[in-house]
Amino acid sequence: MSATTRAVGQSGRRYLVERILQDKHMPHGLGRVYLALSDNQKYVLKKLSATRYAYLEPLYDDVRSSPYVRVAADAIPDESMFAYTYFRGHLLGFTDKDVPLSITKQILKDALRGIAALHHKDIVHTDIKPDNIMINWTEKNDGTIIIDRVQVADLEDSAYVPPDCDIIGRQVGNWMWRSPEAHASGAVQKPTDIFSFGIVCIYAITKHIIFAVTDEELNEGEEKLAVVLERQVSYFGDIEGMTGLLEHLKDNPWVGLYTLILQAFGKENRPMQPIERWEMLEPDFKDLVKRMTSMDPGRRLTAYEALAHPWFADVP
Template sequence: MSPTSTSTVPEVYTGQSGCKYRVERVLQEETSPPRQVYLAGSGDRKFILKYIHAVNYHYLEDINNRLRNSAEHVRLTQDRIPEKSMFVFEYLKDHLLHLAQKDLPIDTTKRILKDALLGLAELHDQDIVHTDIKADNILIDWEDHQEGISVRKVQIGDLEDAAHIPAGSDMIGKQAGNWMWRSPEAHASGPVNKPSDIFSFALVCICAVHKRVIFAVGDEELEEGVDPLAIVIERQISYFADEEGIDAFLKHLGDDNPWVRVFEVVRDGFGKDNPRRPFALWKGVDEDFKSLICAMTKFDPGKRITAREALAHKWFEGV
């Protein structure tokens, strides 16, 4: 991705609604495959114009339509530019991965996470699985006042990899997004569904509260020939698995899944010289927060709490 001057693109696009969007600058541009994201203005409002690959255009249109009247906390299309295969979105100035690095009061962080979790619940209520939950897909509009940061709106964005999965079904082999935020079953190309989003959202919560992306792997941690994913899987088991949970997880993957043996080898590598470090025992972590995260990250996907259950958790009381 590289910034480009707007001289190479039309100055104005007209949406299906008749609204005209004047391009202010190019935010992203890729040539292979071709993809553009523009910041544009219309009147006194700002919008994002985003190219959607033609193969996905109508599918994503259907996803947006399913959510149209029931998803206040999901960033949906405001308009469309069909001849350019573009969707128009409201502009929100920041995302959580960036904002979390600021010294936010815990009440503000809880408000952001609860609103984002409401967005996830709204998706799941319509049997839509996001598949790419991560901190930089939690979009936030905020203002900096003398008394501190004021959050105006929080929404889950980037539905390009979202999937409508009817109740009772699973999606096999979906591995959207960055491996630092994926659930164990997504790494293993296993059955993916709403619990996979819940696991990823727990990682977002840890990032927001403790300013750590716990599955980020630095170059200094890698020995020659070691795949970063091996370290991520080892940490996932170390922090969140118990014997009962990982046994159920391996059954969830199925006997024919080649990743079963990978997880078994990693599981069996823990011992006296390489003990597990369960998140439930981490020091300096609020006990209610631990309870929430452990309930969202159970290794058995069937045992993870739902988005609606997480919203009712004690850690969110009073928010």
């Protein structure tokens, strides 16, 4: 499929492809994303492998009832392609706007509702990050922004993980938002989504990606991942959390690495910088994020517990 191609969905809707939005240059156009029109409405078409397409069809049906999860609006089976409703943007770019705190809280709560809907079905997203939180909004003449819809998107790496199972042996997710157990390719369950979402919350409030590392910040021979791991321990590595993480990882070789990182703090005037001391965060928000980002997966809030936290109390 290429620009100016026409396609017909299962719904009977006819799509006119306008242009390519993203191309991963994979064989047969896999992963390619198109902007298309149908009846003057914009849609996003995405081509997948036949295997991934077949996997996602029932998963979408399982969470279709939630308005906070982005599922396909239509399908083009012959092309192994899904059609999605077009959104104006995502949280990664939206933070450039100067909006009241109430707007940011609404976006975060709606995104958390989407995560809760996935977890209710025993689905772990595995790749929670700001550009997977889609936002539609209306901007009035006076500059006021009204949030129309927020959805957790990009379920392609999601997996059904029942309570007695784990994802093991994969560094799931993006390295700037990834949980400590996911970095270690350890046992991953719903708490890994919660850790990632906690980092997203910090980003949304501070407009700073705390695990982004520039080349200028690196010492000679130092890798970015090493800095990320040190920051995780420094910000969130209290004794209870680190003990729980090491127990969770069991005989994983990363146990030694995290132990060395923890031991290095306190030496050579390298104090830790725990989130409790971050003066730029209000107490309720700080408490919420701390409880979502424990290094111990077993100590993190569930999605439903986080939704009930006082920081979200004033969000409808």
